[in-house]
Every structure is written in structure tokens, then in C-alpha cells.
Amino acid sequence: MARPLIGRTVRRLRLERGMTQQGLAARLGISASYLNLIEHDQRAVTAAVLIKLTEALGVDLAALSGHAERQLEAGLREVLSDPVLGLDAVPEGEVQAIAASAPNAARGVLALYRAWRVAREDSSGIALPSGRRMLLPNEEARDFFHERGNHFPLLESRAEALGAEMGAAPAEMNHAIAERLRQKHAVRVTVTAMTESDRRYDPRTRELWLSENIPRESRGFRMAFQLMLMEAREAVEQTIGEEKPSSTEAEQLIRIGLLNYAAAALLMPYLPFLKAARELRHDVERLAARFGVSYEQAAQRLSTLQREGARGLPFFFLRADAAGNVTKRFSAAGFPFARFGGSCPKWIVHHAFATPEQVQVQAAELPDGAAFLCIARAMNGRSPRWGEPPPTHVVAIGCDIARAEEVVYADGLDLSAARVGIGLSCRLCDRADCRSRAFPPLEHRLQLDPNEDSAAPFRFEARAGRPA
Numbered sequence: 001m002a003r004p005l006i007g008r009t010v011r012r013l014r015l016e017r018g019m020t021q022q023g024l025a026a027r028l029g030i031s032a033s034y035l036n037l038i039e040h041d042q043r044a045v046t047a048a049v050l051i052k053l054t055e056a057l058g059v060d061l062a063a064l065s066g067h068a069e070r071q072l073e074a075g076l077r078e079v080l081s082d083p084v085l086g087l088d089a090v091p092e093g094e095v096q097a098i099a100a101s102a103p104n105a106a107r108g109v110l111a112l113y114r115a116w117r118v119a120r121e122d123s124s125g126i127a128l129p130s131g132r133r134m135l136l137p138n139e140e141a142r143d144f145f146h147e148r149g150n151h152f153p154l155l156e157s158r159a160e161a162l163g164a165e166m167g168a169a170p171a172e173m174n175h176a177i178a179e180r181l182r183q184k185h186a187v188r189v190t191v192t193a194m195t196e197s198d199r200r201y202d203p204r205t206r207e208l209w210l211s212e213n214i215p216r217e218s219r220g221f222r223m224a225f226q227l228m229l230m231e232a233r234e235a236v237e238q239t240i241g242e243e244k245p246s247s248t249e250a251e252q253l254i255r256i257g258l259l260n261y262a263a264a265a266l267l268m269p270y271l272p273f274l275k276a277a278r279e280l281r282h283d284v285e286r287l288a289a290r291f292g293v294s295y296e297q298a299a300q301r302l303s304t305l306q307r308e309g310a311r312g313l314p315f316f317f318l319r320a321d322a323a324g325n326v327t328k329r330f331s332a333a334g335f336p337f338a339r340f341g342g343s344c345p346k347w348i349v350h351h352a353f354a355t356p357e358q359v360q361v362q363a364a365e366l367p368d369g370a371a372f373l374c375i376a377r378a379m380n381g382r383s384p385r386w387g388e389p390p391p392t393h394v395v396a397i398g399c400d401i402a403r404a405e406e407v408v409y410a411d412g413l414d415l416s417a418a419r420v421g422i423g424l425s426c427r428l429c430d431r432a433d434c435r436s437r438a439f440p441p442l443e444h445r446l447q448l449d450p451n452e453d454s455a456a457p458f459r460f461e462a463r464a465g466r467p468a
Contacts, residue, residue: 007041008069008100013057014039027056060308070370072099072106074336078428079113114139140245141253142329150317150330151306152261158235159228159265170291173267174220177227181208185230189223195384201226213382217294224263232262261304267293268301274312277302281408282313284375284397285359295377296395303330303397313406316372318396322353327393335372335398336424344422344429345436349396352376356392361409363401365419367430371401375409 014024025035028049037043045053054060073095080090099106168176181187187206194200194211199222201208208226210219228236236258245251268291280286288298296319305312316335319328329337343349348362356378365371374396381391404410423429426439 006045006064007039008096009064010035010053010057011039011100012069012103013059013064017057024056028052060311069099069103070334071331071336072103072110074424075110076106078424079110081428137247137249137253140247140250141257144243144245144254145257146330149306150261150304152239152258153307154235154239155232155258155262156265156270156307158232159262160269162227162231163266163269170267170272173292174216174223177220177223177266181223181227181230185227187226187230191219198222199226213384215294215382217288217292217297220292221263221267221294221297224266225259228259228262228266232259236262264293264297264301264304267291268298270305270307271310273301274305274310277305277312278406281406282315283408284377296379299395299397300328300330313399313403315397315399318349319393320349320396321391321393324350334370334400336366343425345426345438346420346434347422348374348376348420349394352378352394352396353392354378356380359409361413363404363413363415363419364398364422365401367421367423371415371419372398373401373404373407373410373415374398375407 014021021032021035021039025032028035029052030049034043038045038049050064053064076095076099077090077092079085080095166173166176166180178189181189185206187201187208189208189210191210191212194209194213197209198211198214198218199208208223210222214222236255239258240251240254243254245254273287273291276287276290280290282302284295284299284302287302288295291298293301300317302312303315303317306314314334316331316337317328318326318330318337320326324343326337326343331337337343347364348360352358352360357380359375359377362374362376363371364374375398376394376396378392378394381393383390399407401415404413404415421431421434423431423434426437426441429437429441431437
């Protein structure tokens with residue numbers, strides 16, 4: 001298994017805090033030369049030094065996971081492999097060196113690449129009324145949440161304070177929210193027939209309409225959203241803070257996302273939910289039942305438990321439709337999502353559509369040796385009218401395979417023998433024997449022979465230093 005890139009993480013955190021190698025080494029009780037070797041991943045870190053690092057840098061152990069560095073490297077690798085650049089295969093060491101020595105420049109490269117892709121789409125006819133943007137609004141909003149680890153302490157605090165004031169048990173929360181809306185805000189809640197909206201609020205009449213077409217859990221969530229819109233607005237605006245999104249649309253998407261986060265925090269209070277998650281070993285269905293929420297809401301809440309001093313098990317969260325479009329993604333677990341293309345067809349996320357409403361589990365291993373326990377479930381929404389196909393999507397969560405024993409879905413699995421090799425995407429994957437490959441890898445030359453049909457869709461030459 002690949003060794004965690006803790007050295008690059010240590011270097012980044014040290015520079016962010018304006019510390020010299022000599023200064024940090026002194027606080028750790030080691031020599032500056034030894035710290036230099038650690039930062040270049042040439043020396044292992046002992047448990048004692050690891051604990052001292054968390055104290056000296058003011059972080060917990062999870063912050064030293066190297067997730068940010070791996071995600072940056074994955075993005076760079078994807079960009080530099082685009083054939084439009086006309087580059088030969090960029091060695092792995094060069095990608096790592098760029099990300100480690102110039103992370104801000106590397107992020108600049110990713111931003112320019114995103115801008116170029118948007119410009120290319122604009123020139124192909126996807127012109128936006130307000131002109132060209134550096135980022136599409138949904139991508140900008142997605143990055144806002146991803147870069148903050150999908151955890152917002154200010155919103156957690158506001159939700160906890162409001163929940164304590166209401167004093168309702170999880171099973172009674174929907175009723176308590178409806179009463180709070182009625183008594184404090186004079187809002188009347190009505191469930192009625194609506195096809196174009198799931199929730200509609202009229203500030204003039206102070207009426208909140210909820211569609212009868214959505215399940216009870218979704219009605220409760222939308223009432224919680226309305227309440228947080230009225231009572232957590234200041235916390236939301238403070239969280240957006242100095243971000244200055246590039247467009248009104250992006251800012252509004254971020255604001256709505258934060259209100260959704262606050263609503264989830266109200267329905268699933270941090271510490272009680274964390275305690276229940278550990279007690280139930282992260283059984284999403286039982287968590288959903290205990291807190292009166294949907295499977296998707298409980299799964300997404302698991303990915304937000306990143307409070308300093310009370311961290312939950314780091315999970316990634318993903319929601320995708322049957323066409324492979326990713327509508328949500330958060331990666332507290334360090335899973336390197338592809339930003340600019342489809343994901344691996346062997347990943348359980350895509351196979352789950354064959355068994356709707358059933359939980360599917362997979363031990364997935366990436367080419368660099370990183371392995372994850374992945375849990376996916378395909379879910380059918382309600383069709384608004386006869387004859388229209390119901391909306392279908394997959395909800396997936398996952399954690400590092402090293403923490404799998406803390407998750408009920410790993411019970412009975414041979415986590416070593418049952419691993420499935422997946423890639424970030426076909427164009428970035430080196431696996432030569434994959435029969436599910438849709439495209440050849442960008443970094444290899446194809447081997448074409450009319451006298452032989454390969455078992456895999458494409459045969460290609462191995463890159464120097466790495467077997468095909």
C-alpha cells in the first residue's frame with residue numbers, strides 16, 4: 001500500500017504558519033536536517049513525533065492525512081494528461097514536485113484549465129447571458145464546500161443552540177419545527193398538491209406550502225430549511241464572509257447549500273448523531289430511522305462530522321445519476337474524485353443501479369494502492385405524473401479501508417481478497433488488463449496488431465518505470 005504523503009502535508013502546514021524548518025524542528029525536539037527528510041518523505045514519522053507535530057502545528061491527526069496534497073496531485077495529473085496540451089507523459093515525480101513545492105501555482109493551473117474548458121464550451125454554443133465566467137456557478141459552489149471539508153462550525157453552533165431551545169427528541173423534531181414556525185414566525189404550513197415545486201413560501205401571507213408528492217422525511221427537511229432561513233441567516237452570511245463569489249448565481253447556490261447544511265444540523269445534532277453513528281457502526285438505514293430523516297440525508301450527514309476534537313470517521317459522499325453526472329461530492333475521506341470526466345465503470349457506484357434500493361458494498365483499490373470501503377445504494381424518486389420516468393440516482397459513501405472494521409457494511413468481507421481494482425477514470429488509469437475500459441490511457445502509446453485481438457479493449461505500451 002502507498003505510504004501516506006505526510007511530508008508534503010507537514011511542509012504545507014509549516015509554511016502556512018510562517019514557521020522555518022529550524023523553528024519547527026526545535027519544537028519537535030529533532031534536527032532540522034531530520035525534519036527536511038521527513039518533509040521530502042525520505043524518513044518515516046514515529047508515533048511520538050506525530051503527536052508532537054499535531055501540537056506544534058495546532059491540528060489533529062486527520063489533518064495530517066495528506067488528502068489535500070493527493071487531491072491536488074490528482075487534479076494536476078488529470079490536466080497534464082489532456083491530449084490538447086500535446087505533452088509527453090509527465091513523470092509522477094514531476095507532478096508531485098509541482099504540488100509540493102508550488103501548491104498555489106498548481107491550484108492556479110487548475111483554475112486556468114477550468115476557465116479554458118468553460119471558454120471552449122462557450123465557443124461551442126453554450127453561451128451564458130452574463131458572458132464568460134471563470135467557473136460555472138455549480139462548480140464554484142461545489143468547490144466552496146469541498147475546500148472547507150464540508151464542515152461549518154458556525155452553522156453547527158447555531159443549530160445546536162436552536163435545538164436546545166426547542167428541546168425536542170429526534171422523533172418529535174418535525175412537529176417541533178412546525179410549532180416553532182407557527183408560534184415564533186406566524187408561518188402556517190400546508191401540505192397540498194403541487195407539481196412544479198416541492199416547497200413554496202409566500203412572505204406576504206406567511207404561508208409555507210409543501211408538496212404532497214414528497215415523502216414525510218423530505219417535508220421535515222424543507223420545514224427545517226425554512227426555519228434556518230429565518231433564524232440562521234446571520235450565521236450563513238458570516239460563513240460566506242469574504243468569499244466574494246464570481247456571480248450572483250454562484251453566491252445564491254452557496255447560500256442555499258449552507259441553509260441545507262444548517263437544516264441537516266438541526267435535524268441531526270452533531271454530538272447525538274456522532275454518538276449514534278459510532279454505536280450503530282455507521283449503519284445508514286438505522287441512523288435514518290433514529291433521526292427521522294431519509295437515507296440520503298443521513299449518509300450526507302456522516303460526511304460532515306469533522307469537528308476539531310470530536311471528529312467522526314472520515315467519509316466521502318457522492319450522488320450521481322444514471323448518466324454518470326455527479327450532482328454532489330464531498331471527500332473528507334480523501335477519495336480523489338475526477339473533476340473533468342467520468343469515473344471508473346468498475347466502481348460500485350455504477351453497478352448499484354442494477355439493484356435499486358439495495359445497499360451494495362465494494363472494497364475498491366486505486367492504482368496507487370489507496371483502498372476504500374465503498375457503500376452505494378440506488379434510489380428511485382417519485383414520478384410527478386403517470387408516464388414520466390421517476391428520477392433515479394445513487395447515493396454513495398466510503399472510508400479508508402484501514403477504518404473498515406468500524407463500519408457494519410464490512411462485516412463478513414475479506415478486505416484483502418475481495419478488493420476490486422478501479423481507476424480515477426479510464427483516461428488516467430494504467431490497468432492494462434481491464435475489460436471494462438472505455439478509453440485508452442492518455443499517457444501510453446497504443447499497441448495495434450491486426451493479427452491479434454486483445455482480451456482488453458485496448459493494448460498499450462508500459463510507461464517507463466511502471467508495468468502496463
